[in-house]
Amino acid sequence: MASYLAQEVQLARRHDEILSQRSVLLQQMETHLGDKKTEKTLQMLAADAAYKRNTALLNDIEAAEKRLQAGVHLQPHPNIVKIETLYWASVEESIPKWEQFLLGRAQTPVGFKKKKSSEYNISHAKVAAQR
Template sequence: MASYLAQEVQLARRHDKILSQRLVLLQQMENHLGDKKTEKTLQTQAADAAYKRNAALLNDIEAAEKRLQARIHLQPHPDIVNLETLYWASVEESIPKWEQFLLGRAQTPVGFKKKKSTKYNISHPEGAAQR
Protein backbone atom coordinates (compact mmCIF):
# COMPACT_ATOMS: atom_id res chain seq x y z
CA MET A 1 0.00 0.00 0.00
CA ALA A 2 2.89 2.30 0.60
CA SER A 3 3.75 1.97 -3.01
CA TYR A 4 0.23 3.11 -3.97
CA LEU A 5 0.54 6.08 -1.66
CA ALA A 6 3.94 7.01 -3.13
CA GLN A 7 2.59 6.59 -6.65
CA GLU A 8 -0.46 8.74 -5.83
CA VAL A 9 1.77 11.50 -4.38
CA GLN A 10 3.93 11.32 -7.46
CA LEU A 11 0.85 11.55 -9.71
CA ALA A 12 -0.52 14.47 -7.68
CA ARG A 13 2.79 16.35 -8.08
CA ARG A 14 2.82 15.57 -11.77
CA HIS A 15 -0.80 16.75 -12.02
CA ASP A 16 0.10 20.02 -10.28
CA LYS A 17 3.08 20.50 -12.62
CA ILE A 18 0.86 19.92 -15.68
CA LEU A 19 -1.75 22.35 -14.35
CA SER A 20 0.91 25.03 -13.75
CA GLN A 21 2.30 24.50 -17.28
CA ARG A 22 -1.27 24.71 -18.63
CA LEU A 23 -1.80 27.97 -16.75
CA VAL A 24 1.47 29.40 -18.16
CA LEU A 25 0.46 28.37 -21.69
CA LEU A 26 -3.03 29.86 -21.31
CA GLN A 27 -1.48 33.13 -20.09
CA GLN A 28 0.91 33.16 -23.07
CA MET A 29 -2.00 32.52 -25.46
CA GLU A 30 -3.99 35.38 -23.91
CA ASN A 31 -0.98 37.68 -24.18
CA HIS A 32 -0.46 36.67 -27.81
CA LEU A 33 -4.13 37.23 -28.60
CA GLY A 34 -3.99 40.64 -26.89
CA ASP A 35 -0.88 41.55 -28.93
CA LYS A 36 -2.63 40.51 -32.14
CA LYS A 37 -5.69 42.61 -31.27
CA THR A 38 -3.48 45.59 -30.47
CA GLU A 39 -1.55 45.13 -33.71
CA LYS A 40 -4.79 44.90 -35.70
CA THR A 41 -6.11 48.04 -34.00
CA LEU A 42 -2.90 49.92 -34.81
CA GLN A 43 -3.04 48.75 -38.44
CA THR A 44 -6.66 49.86 -38.69
CA GLN A 45 -5.78 53.26 -37.24
CA ALA A 46 -2.84 53.59 -39.62
CA ALA A 47 -5.06 52.66 -42.59
CA ASP A 48 -7.69 55.20 -41.49
CA ALA A 49 -5.04 57.89 -41.12
CA ALA A 50 -3.63 57.06 -44.58
CA TYR A 51 -7.13 57.18 -46.07
CA LYS A 52 -7.78 60.60 -44.51
CA ARG A 53 -4.36 61.87 -45.63
CA ASN A 54 -4.95 60.63 -49.19
CA ALA A 55 -8.42 62.20 -49.25
CA ALA A 56 -6.97 65.52 -48.07
CA LEU A 57 -4.25 65.35 -50.73
CA LEU A 58 -6.81 64.56 -53.40
CA ASN A 59 -8.93 67.53 -52.28
CA ASP A 60 -5.85 69.79 -52.38
CA ILE A 61 -4.99 68.59 -55.89
CA GLU A 62 -8.56 69.13 -57.09
CA ALA A 63 -8.60 72.62 -55.57
CA ALA A 64 -5.28 73.46 -57.26
CA GLU A 65 -6.63 72.14 -60.56
CA LYS A 66 -9.73 74.34 -60.22
CA ARG A 67 -7.56 77.39 -59.47
CA LEU A 68 -5.41 76.68 -62.54
CA GLN A 69 -8.50 76.19 -64.71
CA ALA A 70 -9.86 79.50 -63.43
CA ARG A 71 -6.59 81.24 -64.31
CA ILE A 72 -6.75 79.87 -67.84
CA HIS A 73 -10.17 81.39 -68.38
CA LEU A 74 -9.29 84.78 -66.87
CA GLN A 75 -9.15 87.76 -69.14
CA PRO A 76 -5.63 88.83 -70.09
CA HIS A 77 -4.17 92.05 -68.77
CA PRO A 78 -5.74 95.18 -70.35
CA ASP A 79 -2.38 96.22 -71.84
CA ILE A 80 -2.15 92.88 -73.66
CA VAL A 81 -5.73 93.22 -74.94
CA ASN A 82 -4.90 96.74 -76.13
CA LEU A 83 -1.76 95.54 -77.94
CA GLU A 84 -3.67 92.69 -79.57
CA THR A 85 -6.39 95.10 -80.72
CA LEU A 86 -3.82 97.50 -82.18
CA TYR A 87 -1.99 94.62 -83.89
CA TRP A 88 -5.11 93.24 -85.55
CA ALA A 89 -6.21 96.73 -86.56
CA SER A 90 -2.80 97.21 -88.19
CA VAL A 91 -3.09 93.87 -89.96
CA GLU A 92 -6.57 94.69 -91.27
CA GLU A 93 -5.34 98.09 -92.42
CA SER A 94 -2.44 96.48 -94.29
CA ILE A 95 -4.44 93.73 -95.99
CA PRO A 96 -5.52 95.79 -99.02
CA LYS A 97 -1.89 96.83 -99.63
CA TRP A 98 -0.60 93.26 -99.49
CA GLU A 99 -3.52 91.36 -101.00
CA GLN A 100 -2.56 91.83 -104.64
CA PHE A 101 1.11 91.14 -103.88
CA LEU A 102 0.28 87.95 -102.02
CA LEU A 103 -1.93 86.81 -104.88
CA GLY A 104 1.03 87.42 -107.22
CA ARG A 105 -0.69 90.17 -109.19
CA ALA A 106 1.39 93.17 -108.07
CA GLN A 107 4.80 94.21 -106.83
CA THR A 108 5.65 94.65 -103.19
CA PRO A 109 3.86 97.49 -101.42
CA VAL A 110 5.68 100.73 -100.80
CA GLY A 111 7.77 100.72 -97.64
CA PHE A 112 8.77 97.06 -97.95
CA LYS A 113 12.46 96.50 -98.60
CA LYS A 114 13.62 93.31 -100.19
CA LYS A 115 16.64 91.71 -98.60
CA LYS A 116 19.49 91.50 -101.02
CA SER A 117 21.44 88.30 -100.94
CA THR A 118 25.07 89.27 -100.45
CA LYS A 119 27.97 86.95 -100.81
CA TYR A 120 30.83 87.07 -98.39
CA ASN A 121 33.75 88.89 -100.00
CA ILE A 122 37.12 88.47 -98.30
CA SER A 123 38.72 91.35 -100.13
CA HIS A 124 35.94 93.72 -99.16
CA PRO A 125 36.04 94.54 -95.38
CA GLU A 126 32.44 95.80 -95.30
CA GLY A 127 31.29 92.41 -96.60
CA ALA A 128 32.18 90.86 -93.27
CA ALA A 129 30.19 93.50 -91.40
CA GLN A 130 27.15 93.05 -93.66
CA ARG A 131 26.99 89.34 -93.07
Protein backbone atom coordinates (compact mmCIF):
# COMPACT_ATOMS: atom_id res chain seq x y z
CA MET A 1 0.00 0.00 0.00
CA ALA A 2 2.88 2.34 0.70
CA SER A 3 4.13 1.78 -2.81
CA TYR A 4 0.70 2.70 -4.17
CA LEU A 5 0.75 5.90 -2.15
CA ALA A 6 4.25 6.79 -3.36
CA GLN A 7 3.23 6.01 -6.92
CA GLU A 8 0.07 8.16 -6.52
CA VAL A 9 2.17 11.10 -5.23
CA GLN A 10 4.63 10.70 -8.11
CA LEU A 11 1.78 10.64 -10.63
CA ALA A 12 0.21 13.73 -9.02
CA ARG A 13 3.56 15.61 -9.32
CA ARG A 14 3.94 14.49 -12.94
CA HIS A 15 0.36 15.64 -13.58
CA ASP A 16 1.15 19.07 -12.07
CA GLU A 17 4.32 19.33 -14.24
CA ILE A 18 2.34 18.48 -17.37
CA LEU A 19 -0.33 21.06 -16.50
CA SER A 20 2.39 23.64 -15.85
CA GLN A 21 4.06 22.88 -19.22
CA ARG A 22 0.65 23.04 -20.91
CA SER A 23 0.01 26.44 -19.37
CA VAL A 24 3.40 27.73 -20.56
CA LEU A 25 2.81 26.37 -24.08
CA LEU A 26 -0.67 27.92 -24.23
CA GLN A 27 0.74 31.28 -23.18
CA GLN A 28 3.51 30.99 -25.81
CA MET A 29 0.90 30.15 -28.46
CA GLU A 30 -1.20 33.17 -27.48
CA THR A 31 1.87 35.42 -27.64
CA HIS A 32 2.81 33.96 -31.02
CA LEU A 33 -0.73 34.43 -32.31
CA GLY A 34 -0.70 38.07 -31.08
CA ASP A 35 2.65 38.63 -32.84
CA LYS A 36 1.24 37.14 -36.06
CA LYS A 37 -1.83 39.38 -35.87
CA THR A 38 0.39 42.43 -35.31
CA GLU A 39 2.64 41.40 -38.21
CA LYS A 40 -0.37 40.90 -40.47
CA THR A 41 -1.74 44.31 -39.50
CA LEU A 42 1.61 45.94 -40.26
CA GLN A 43 1.77 44.13 -43.62
CA MET A 44 -1.73 45.32 -44.47
CA LEU A 45 -0.78 48.90 -43.59
CA ALA A 46 2.41 48.64 -45.69
CA ALA A 47 0.46 47.16 -48.61
CA ASP A 48 -2.14 49.92 -48.37
CA ALA A 49 0.58 52.58 -48.29
CA ALA A 50 2.31 50.97 -51.28
CA TYR A 51 -0.99 50.85 -53.18
CA LYS A 52 -1.63 54.54 -52.50
CA ARG A 53 1.95 55.43 -53.47
CA ASN A 54 1.73 53.39 -56.69
CA THR A 55 -1.62 54.97 -57.55
CA ALA A 56 -0.18 58.44 -57.00
CA LEU A 57 2.85 57.60 -59.16
CA LEU A 58 0.63 56.22 -61.90
CA ASN A 59 -1.51 59.37 -61.81
CA ASP A 60 1.64 61.52 -62.00
CA ILE A 61 2.93 59.52 -64.97
CA GLU A 62 -0.40 59.77 -66.78
CA ALA A 63 -0.54 63.54 -66.14
CA ALA A 64 3.03 63.92 -67.45
CA GLU A 65 2.15 61.86 -70.51
CA LYS A 66 -0.87 64.07 -71.21
CA ARG A 67 1.28 67.21 -70.85
CA LEU A 68 3.88 65.76 -73.22
CA GLN A 69 1.26 64.76 -75.77
CA ALA A 70 -0.34 68.19 -75.53
CA GLY A 71 3.11 69.71 -76.10
CA VAL A 72 3.59 67.59 -79.22
CA HIS A 73 0.49 69.07 -80.77
CA LEU A 74 1.58 72.65 -80.12
CA GLN A 75 2.84 74.66 -83.06
CA PRO A 76 6.56 75.46 -83.01
CA HIS A 77 7.74 79.02 -82.49
CA PRO A 78 7.31 81.21 -85.61
CA ASN A 79 11.07 81.79 -85.86
CA ILE A 80 11.66 78.04 -86.01
CA VAL A 81 9.03 77.66 -88.73
CA LYS A 82 10.67 80.48 -90.68
CA ILE A 83 14.14 78.92 -90.37
CA GLU A 84 12.81 75.49 -91.42
CA THR A 85 11.04 77.03 -94.43
CA LEU A 86 14.20 78.86 -95.51
CA TYR A 87 16.29 75.70 -95.04
CA TRP A 88 14.01 73.53 -97.15
CA ALA A 89 13.75 76.26 -99.81
CA SER A 90 17.56 76.32 -99.91
CA VAL A 91 17.69 72.54 -100.21
CA GLU A 92 15.13 72.52 -103.02
CA GLU A 93 17.02 75.30 -104.79
CA SER A 94 20.30 73.39 -104.69
CA ILE A 95 18.88 69.99 -105.68
CA PRO A 96 19.22 70.63 -109.43
CA LYS A 97 22.87 71.62 -108.95
CA TRP A 98 23.67 68.44 -107.01
CA GLU A 99 21.34 65.95 -108.66
CA GLN A 100 23.59 65.02 -111.56
CA PHE A 101 26.64 64.81 -109.27
CA LEU A 102 24.81 62.58 -106.78
CA LEU A 103 23.68 60.34 -109.63
CA GLY A 104 27.33 60.07 -110.72
CA ARG A 105 26.78 61.78 -114.08
CA ALA A 106 28.65 65.06 -113.53
CA GLN A 107 31.50 66.76 -111.69
CA THR A 108 30.97 68.47 -108.36
CA PRO A 109 28.97 71.69 -108.56
CA VAL A 110 30.69 75.04 -108.51
CA GLY A 111 31.40 76.25 -104.99
CA PHE A 112 32.13 72.80 -103.61
CA LYS A 113 35.78 72.43 -102.81
CA LYS A 114 37.03 68.87 -102.97
CA LYS A 115 39.67 68.17 -100.34
CA LYS A 116 42.83 66.52 -101.37
CA SER A 117 43.43 63.18 -99.70
CA SER A 118 46.40 64.59 -97.70
CA GLU A 119 44.23 67.47 -96.42
CA TYR A 120 41.53 64.93 -95.57
CA ASN A 121 43.95 62.76 -93.61
CA ILE A 122 45.43 65.74 -91.74
CA SER A 123 42.01 67.13 -90.78
CA HIS A 124 40.84 63.71 -89.57
CA ALA A 125 44.06 63.21 -87.60
CA LYS A 126 43.42 66.56 -85.84
CA VAL A 127 39.84 65.57 -85.01
CA ALA A 128 40.98 62.18 -83.73
CA ALA A 129 43.70 63.82 -81.58
CA GLN A 130 41.15 66.17 -80.04
CA ARG A 131 39.00 63.27 -78.87
